[in-house]
Amino acid sequence: xxxxxxxxxxxxxxxxxxxxxxxxxxxxxxxxxxxxxxxxxxxxxxxxxxxxxxxxxxxxxxxxxxxxxxxxxxxxxxxxxxxxxxxxxxxxxxxxxxxxxxxxxxxxxxxxxxxxxxxxxxxxxxxxxxxxxxxxxxxxxxxxxxxxxxxxxxxxxxxxxxxxxxxxxxxxxxxxxxxxxxxxxxxxxxxxxxxxxxxxxxxxxxxxxxxxxxxxxxxxxxxxxxxxxxxxxxxxxxxxxxxxxxxxxxxxxxxxxxxxxxxxxxxxxxxxxxxxxxxxxxxxxxxxxxxxxxxxxxxxxxxxxxxxxxxxxxxxxxxxxxxxxxxxxxxxxxxxxxxxxxxxxxxxxxxxxxxxxxxxxxxxxxxxxxxxxxxxxxxxxxxxxxxxxxxxxxxxxxxxxxxxxxxxxxxxxxxxxxxxxxxxxxxxxxxxxxxxxxxxxxxxxxxxxxxxxxxxxxxxxxxxxxxxxxxxxxxxxxxxxxxxxxxxxxxxxxxxxxxxxxxxxxxxxxxxxxxxxxxxxxxxxxxxxxxxxxxxxxxxxxxxxxxxxxxxxxxxxxxxxxxxxxxxxxxxxxxxxxxxxxxxxxxxxxxxxxxxxxxxxxxxxxxxxxxxxxxxxxxxxxxxxxxxxxxxxxxxxxxxxxxxxxxxxxxxxxxxxxxxxxxxxxxxxxxxxxxxxxxxxxxxxxxxxxxxxxxxxxxxxxxxxxxxxxxxxxxxxxxxxxxxxxxxxxxxxxxxxxxxxxxxxxxxxxxxxxxxxxxxxxxxxxxxxxxxxxxxxxxxxxxxxxxxxxxxxxxxxxxxxxxxxxxxxxxxxxxxxxxxxx
Numbered sequence: 075x076x077x078x079x080x081x082x083x084x085x086x087x088x089x090x091x092x093x094x095x096x097x098x099x100x101x102x103x104x105x106x107x108x109x110x111x112x113x114x115x116x117x118x119x120x121x122x123x124x125x126x127x128x129x130x131x132x133x134x135x136x137x138x139x140x141x142x143x144x145x146x147x148x149x150x151x152x153x154x155x156x157x158x159x160x161x162x163x164x165x166x167x168x169x170x171x172x173x174x175x176x177x178x179x180x181x182x183x184x185x186x187x188x189x190x191x192x193x194x195x196x197x198x199x200x201x202x203x204x205x206x207x208x209x210x211x212x213x214x215x216x217x218x219x220x221x222x223x224x225x226x227x228x229x230x231x232x233x234x235x236x237x238x239x240x241x242x243x244x245x246x247x248x249x250x251x252x253x254x255x256x257x258x259x260x261x262x263x264x265x266x267x268x269x270x271x272x273x274x275x276x277x278x279x280x281x282x283x284x285x286x287x288x289x290x291x292x293x294x295x296x297x298x299x300x301x302x303x304x305x306x307x308x309x310x311x312x313x314x315x316x317x318x319x320x321x322x323x324x325x326x327x328x329x330x331x332x333x334x335x336x337x338x339x340x341x342x343x344x345x346x347x348x349x350x351x352x353x354x355x356x357x358x359x360x361x362x363x364x365x366x367x368x369x370x371x372x373x374x375x376x377x378x379x380x381x382x383x384x385x386x387x388x389x390x391x392x393x394x395x396x397x398x399x400x401x402x403x404x405x406x407x408x409x410x411x412x413x414x415x416x417x418x419x420x421x422x423x424x425x426x427x428x429x430x431x432x433x434x435x436x437x438x439x440x441x442x443x444x445x446x447x448x449x450x451x452x453x454x455x456x457x458x459x460x461x462x463x464x465x466x467x468x469x470x471x472x473x474x475x476x477x478x479x480x481x482x483x484x485x486x487x488x489x490x491x492x493x494x495x496x497x498x499x500x501x502x503x504x505x506x507x508x509x510x511x512x513x514x515x516x517x518x519x520x521x522x523x524x525x526x527x528x529x530x531x532x533x534x535x536x537x538x539x540x541x542x543x544x545x546x547x548x549x550x551x552x553x554x555x556x557x558x559x560x561x562x563x564x565x566x567x568x569x570x571x572x573x574x575x576x577x578x579x580x581x582x583x584x585x586x587x588x589x590x591x592x593x594x595x596x597x598x599x600x601x602x603x604x605x606x607x608x609x610x611x612x613x614x615x616x617x618x619x620x621x622x623x624x625x626x627x628x629x630x631x632x633x634x635x636x637x638x639x640x641x642x643x644x645x646x647x648x649x650x651x652x653x654x655x656x657x658x659x660x661x662x663x664x665x666x667x668x669x670x671x672x673x674x675x676x677x678x679x680x681x682x683x684x685x686x687x688x689x690x691x692x693x694x695x696x697x698x699x700x701x702x703x704x705x706x707x708x709x710x711x712x713x714x715x716x717x718x719x720x721x722x723x724x725x726x727x728x729x730x731x732x733x734x735x736x737x738x739x740x741x742x743x744x745x746x747x748x749x750x751x752x753x754x755x756x757x758x759x760x761x762x763x764x765x766x767x768x769x770x771x772x773x774x775x776x777x778x779x780x781x782x783x784x785x786x787x788x789x790x791x792x793x794x795x796x797x798x799x800x801x802x803x804x805x806x807x808x809x810x811x812x813x814x815x816x817x818x819x820x821x822x823x824x825x826x827x828x829x830x831x832x833x834x835x836x837x838x839x840x841x842x843x844x845x846x847x848x849x850x851x852x853x854x855x856x857x858x859x860x861x862x863x864x865x866x867x868x869x870x871x872x873x874x875x876x877x878x879x880x881x882x883x884x885x886x887x888x889x890x891x892x893x894x895x896x
Contacts, residue, residue: 099165099168103169111148112127117144140159146172165328165370166328194281194282196281198213198279202216209887210228210267212267214232219774221747221748222282222728223281226798226863228884236726236752241652242292243291245268245298250442255418270318273335275301276301278295281293282643283643284625286601287602290669302366306322310893311894313890318338332364333365334362337359338358347887355386375425377425378442382421385417386414389410389412390412397880402462406459408458409456412452415452420445422445424440441498443495451488456483456485460868483534486531492526493524493525495523499519500518501518502516510588511584513583514581514600518579519576521574522573523574524572526571528567529568531565531566571661574610575653577605582601585597585598586598593630594630596628596630597627609665624645626644626645628643629641638679638680641677641680642677644673656718657718658716658718670701671701672702690735696728696729697727702723705718711863721756724752724764727751731747738777743777746773749770762808762809773794787827788826799811799813800813800814813865819861821855822853822855826850830847849891852890853889861882
C-alpha cells in the first residue's frame with residue numbers, strides 16, 4: 075500500500091504541466107577560477123535586464139522567435155556578448171566565464187552583504203572541496219577546519235557541532251533530507267560520505283541558529299546543491315585509496331540534463347597501518363545520479379538517486395599497544411581468533427517537481443524513499459597479556475612484555491540485523507511579495523518502518539575466572555568459597571523490535587530586506603511544528619506528541635566606512651526521537667521518549683577589510699544553548715547508546731572565530747579558533763562534562779603555490795582539538811569516570827602539479843584531449859602523532875585496577891593521486 079501511494083504521488087508530478095509564451099536563459103557566471111561573480115549587470119538589445127545574485131545565479135526572460143543580444147558587464151571583468159534565438163517555452167542554461175585584465179590564479183570575493191552572511195551560513199567553494207582531499211575525502215574534510223565543528227577521527231565522516239553529537243546534524247541535497255546507516259560503531263566500518271564532491275555545485279553550512287525552513291535537529295545544517303550540467307564532460311580521480319568517475323551531459327534542446335558518478339574506496343592503506351594486524355577487506359562503493367527534465371519553462375522534474383554497498387571483513391591476528399611513562403612503560407599484547415563481517419546496503423531515490431507558477435510564486439513537490447539493510451556479525455576471541463616492557467637498549471628482547479600483571483581473554487559475539495524503510499512526501503513553496511520580501515512554507519509527511527534484531531554478548535575471563543556483571547544480584551565469592559550460581563555473560567543484550575513512526579511537519583517563515591535610517595537591515599521570522607507517533611509490536615502505551623519551534627534572525631549592516639555586519643539569531647530547537655534514541659542500551663524501545671529541547675542564542679559579527687590590497691573577513695560568533703529533556707548517551711568511537719529517558723538537562727556555550735582571505739594572492743585560506751564548554755546534569759546529581767565536551771579547537775586550511783610555477787600548488791590542513799571524556803568501562807558510573815582522551819593533533823599535506831591547466835592553451839595533441847590534468851602527492855598525519863579515539867579497559871589481576879589503554883588512530887600514511895577532466 076505504501077508503494078502504491080508512492081507511485082500515485084509520482085504520477086501527480088507529471089500532471090502539473092504548463093506552457094509559457096517566452097523563453098528563459100538562466101545559469102551562473104564564473105570568473106577564471108570558476109568562482110561565482112555577484113552583481114554582474116545583464117541587459118538585452120530589447121531593453122530587458124537583470125543581475126546575478128550572491129551565488130552568481132541569474133535568470134532572464136527574452137522574447138522567443140527573434141534574435142536577441144545579451145550583454146554581461148561587470149566593473150572588474152571584461153564585457154561578454156552572446157546572441158540567442160530561442161523557441162517558445164524553451165529554456166537554456168548559459169554559464170559564461172568572465173575574464174579580467176590582470177592574469178591571476180583565482181579571484182576570491184568576500185562581501186558581507188550576502189545571503190550567507192545574513193543567515194549565518196558559511197559557504198564553501200566546491201572547487202576547494204575537490205582539491206583538498208585528505209584521508210576521508212569529502213565535504214567533512216573541510217568542515218573539520220571550521221570553528222565549532224569537531225572531528226577527532228580521520229576514519230569517520232561523522233562530526234559534532236558545538237557540543238552536539240553525530241545524530242544532531244541535518245544534511246540536505248537539493249532540499250531533500252538524506253540519511254546515514256544505523257549500525258556503524260567504528261570509523262573502520264564507515265565508507266563513503268553520501269555527498270559526491272564531483273557533483274557538487276554549492277555548499278552551505280550553519281553551525282546553529284538556523285532558520286525554521288530546516289528540520290528539527292539540535293546542532294547544524296549542511297545544505298548541498300548538486301549542479302545542472304551545461305555541456306558534456308567527464309571527471310576522473312584515482313588514488314591508492316580508490317577512485318571515482320563522474321559524467322555529465324545535456325541534450326541539444328537544453329530540456330534534459332544529467333550528472334552521474336560512481337565511486338570505489340578501499341581503506342586497506344589506512345587500516346593496515348593500525349596497531350591491530352590481520353586480514354582486512356574494507357570495500358565501499360556507490361553510484362549516484364541527478365537528472366533534470368524541463369517540460370516547459372514553468373515545470374521541471376528532478377530525480378536524485380543513490381545506491382551504496384559497504385562491506386567490512388576483518389580477521390584480526392595480534393596487537394601490541396605500548397603506553398605508560400618512560401620510567402614505567404606498560405604494554406598490552408593481544409592475540410586474536412575469529413572474524414568480523416559487516417555489510418550495509420542502502421538505496422535512496424527522490425523525485426522533485428518544480429512549478430514556476432509566476433515570477434513570484436514557486437511550488438514544489440518532493441517524494442523520496444530510503445531503504446537500508448544492515449548486518450553486523452562477529453565472533454572474536456581476544457587473549458591478552460598486560461605487563462612490563464623490556465627497556466634495556468641492546469637487549470634482543472627489547473620491547474617485549476617480560477612480566478605479566480594481567481592475563482585474560484575476552485569473547486565478543488554479535489548477530490545484529492536491521493532493515494529500515496523511510497518514505498517522505500513534502501510540498502514546499504515560496505512567494506516573493508516584492509523585491510525585498512519572501513514567504514516560504516512546507517508541509518511534510520514521513521513514515522519510518524524499522525525492523526531490528528539485536529543479539530550481542532561479551533564474556534570476560536581474567537586469570538581463569540569468569541567476570542560477572544557488577545549489577546548482577548548474586549555476588550561471586552570466589553576464590554575463597556565455591557560459587558554455585560549460574561554463569562552469565564559480562565554483557566548480554568537480546569531484543570527484536572518492529573517499530574513504525576509517523577511524522578507530520580510544517581513550517582512557515584517570512585524574510586525581508588529593507589533600509590533603516592541609511593542602514594541595511596535583514597530579518598527572518600518563522601515557526602515550525604512537528605507531530606509524531608510511535609507504534610509497533612508489543613507497544614500499547616504510546617501517545618501522540620507535538621512540538622512547536624519559533625525561530626528568528628536579525629542582521630544589520632551599518633552605513634559605516636568600515637564594512638561590518640552584526641547578526642543575532644534565537645529560537646527553540648527540538649529533536650523528536652529517531653529510532654536509535656528510542657532504544658536503550660538493553661535494546662528495549664521506549665515509545666514515549668520526548669523530544670530533546672534546546673534554546674539557542676547566537677550573536678555574530680562579520681568584518682570585511684583589505685590587507686595588501688587583498689580581501690579578508692573576520693567572523694566572530696558567541697553562542698549559548700540551554701537544553702532540557704535531554705536523552706543521555708554514551709559515545710564509543712562513533713557508536714551512540716542512548717538511555718531512552720529524558721532524565722537530564724544540559725547547557726553549551728562558546729566562542730568561534732574564523733579569519734579567511736587571500737593570504738597568498740589568488741588563493742583562499744583560513745584560520746579558525748573555537749572555545750566550547752558543555753555539561754549535563756543527570757537525575758539532579760550535579761553537572762559533569764558531556765561526551766562531546768571538546769574545550770579548545772584550532773583549525774587551519776592554507777593554500778599556496780610556487781610564484782614562478784603557479785601550476786605547482788600545495789595545501790596544508792591542520793587540526794588541534796583538546797581531548798574529550800574517553801568513556802568508562804561497562805556498567806561504570808559516568809560520574810566516577812571523567813578521564814579524557816589525549817589531545818587530537820593532525821596535519822595533512824598535499825602537493826599537486828597541474829599538467830594541463832584549463833586557463834591555458836597547449837600545442838601538444840595529447841594535452842589538448844584534456845580539459846584539466848593534475849598529479850598529486852599527499853602525506854596524512856605528517857608529524858606521525860599518536861591520536862586515540864577510545865580506550866580498551868583491562869584488569870590488573872594483582873591490584874584489581876583497570877587500565878585505560880588507548881586505541882590509536884592512523885599513523886603517517888603516504889598517498890598519490892591522479893585527477894583528470896575531459
